[in-house]
Amino acid sequence: MLQKLKALKANAIQELESIDIAKELESWRIRYLGKKSELTQILRSLASLPIEEKRAVGACANEVRAELEDNLRQKEQALQKAQLALSAQKESVDITLPGRSFPRGHLHPITQTLYEICDIFGSMGFRVMEGPEVEWDYYNFEALNIPEEHPARDVMSTSWIDYETDSGQRPMLLRTHTTSVTARTIETMSPPIRVVEPGRVYRYEASDATHTPMFHQIDGLVVDKGITMGDLKGTLYEFARRFFGEERKVRFRCDYFPFVEPGAEMAIECLNCGGEGCRLCGNSGWIEILGAGMTHPEVLRRGGIDPEVYTSFAFGMGIDRLPMLRHNIDDIRLFYGSDLRFLKQF
Numbered sequence: 001m002l003q004k005l006k007a008l009k010a011n012a013i014q015e016l017e018s019i020d021i022a023k024e025l026e027s028w029r030i031r032y033l034g035k036k037s038e039l040t041q042i043l044r045s046l047a048s049l050p051i052e053e054k055r056a057v058g059a060c061a062n063e064v065r066a067e068l069e070d071n072l073r074q075k076e077q078a079l080q081k082a083q084l085a086l087s088a089q090k091e092s093v094d095i096t097l098p099g100r101s102f103p104r105g106h107l108h109p110i111t112q113t114l115y116e117i118c119d120i121f122g123s124m125g126f127r128v129m130e131g132p133e134v135e136w137d138y139y140n141f142e143a144l145n146i147p148e149e150h151p152a153r154d155v156m157s158t159s160w161i162d163y164e165t166d167s168g169q170r171p172m173l174l175r176t177h178t179t180s181v182t183a184r185t186i187e188t189m190s191p192p193i194r195v196v197e198p199g200r201v202y203r204y205e206a207s208d209a210t211h212t213p214m215f216h217q218i219d220g221l222v223v224d225k226g227i228t229m230g231d232l233k234g235t236l237y238e239f240a241r242r243f244f245g246e247e248r249k250v251r252f253r254c255d256y257f258p259f260v261e262p263g264a265e266m267a268i269e270c271l272n273c274g275g276e277g278c279r280l281c282g283n284s285g286w287i288e289i290l291g292a293g294m295t296h297p298e299v300l301r302r303g304g305i306d307p308e309v310y311t312s313f314a315f316g317m318g319i320d321r322l323p324m325l326r327h328n329i330d331d332i333r334l335f336y337g338s339d340l341r342f343l344k345q346f
C-alpha cells in the first residue's frame with residue numbers, strides 16, 4: 001500500500017509539472033484529489049485495515065494529500081504570475097517611441113493678411129467693424145453719394161438679389177465694396193471714430209488670373225474734429241512702412257471717388273523691380289494699393305454727422321493682391337482652389 005502511495009505521488013507530481021494552462025489544473029485536481037481519486041479510495045479503506053497498517057498507511061496517505069495540495073497551490077500561483085507577465089508585456093507602452101503626430105491646419109493666407117492689417121491699424125487705435133455681405137442698395141451706393149444713374153454703379157458690376165419692391169426697385173445686392181460698412185458706421189457711431197472694416201465683397205465678373213467674383217477688401221474711416229489730409233497721409237504712410245517695409249517708397253496722387261473730396265490713390269514702389277519698371281507694374285515702377293480721400297461732407301451729413309464740426313478721412317484697399325505681390329503669386333484663383341499643396345506653403 002505504501003508502495004502504491006509513493007508511485008501515485010510521483011505520477012501526480014510529474015503530471016502536474018507538465019501542465020502549463022490554468023484550465024487543466026482542475027481536471028488534475030479531480031483526478032488525484034477528487035472524491036473518486038485513488039487517494040480518496042485509500043483513505044476511505046483505512047477503516048478496514050488492521051491497526052498497525054492503518055496508522056502507517058493513514059499517516060502516509062495524509063502526507064501525500066497535503067503535499068499534492070501544496071504543489072497544486074504553488075502551480076496555480078506560478079501560472080497566474082506567468083499570465084500577468086504576459087499581458088503586461090502585451091499592453092506595455094514604450095515611452096521612448098516618438099508620439100504620433102496629427103495633421104495641423106493653419107489660417108488661409110488671405111485671412112493671415114487680413115489679421116496682419118487689422119493688427120497694424122489696431123496698434124494705431126482703430127477698432128474692427130463688420131457689416132453684412134448681402135446689403136441694401138442704400139448703404140452700398142446711395143449713402144455714399146452714388147445715385148441711381150451714376151456711372152460708378154456700372155464700373156462695379158453688381159450682383160443684384162432678386163427682391164423687388166412695389167415700385168419695381170431692386171434695393172438689395174451683394175456688396176461691391178466694404179465702403180458700405182463705412183456708410184453704416186457713420187450712421188451708427190458718433191465721433192471720434194477710428195475703424196477698419198474688413199470683409200468679402202462681390203462683383204459680377206468672370207474669373208481670370210487677376211479677377212474672381214468674390215474677393216476681399218478692407219476700408220478705414222476716421223472722423224473727429226480737425227482731421228486733415230495730413231492725418232490721412234501720415235496714417236497710410238505708416239501702414240505702408242509697417243506692411244511693406246521701411247525702405248518701400250510711397251506715392252500719393254489725385255483720384256476720383258464719389259464719396260470723398262478730394263480723392264487720392266496711394267501706390268508703392270514695385271516689389272518686383274524696385275521701381276525700374278517691369279511687366280508686373282506695367283513698366284511704371286509703381287503699384288496702386290488703395291483709394292482714399294477726405295470723406296465727402298454730403299456723406300457725413302446723410303449719416304447724421306455735422307461736416308461743419310467734424311472732418312473725416314477714409315480709405316479702401318483690396319486684400320488679395322497683397323499676398324500675391326509678396327509671394328510672387330501670378331494667379332488669384334489659386335487662393336480659392338482649396339489645393340492643399342498650394343495653401344500649405346503659407
Ligand code: DAH
Pocket residue numbers: 176177178179182219220257259260290291292293314315316317
Ligand atoms: N470702395 C472703393 C473701391 O472699391 C475704394 C475706396 C476708395 C474706398 C476711396 C474708400 C475711399 O473708403 O475713400 O474701389
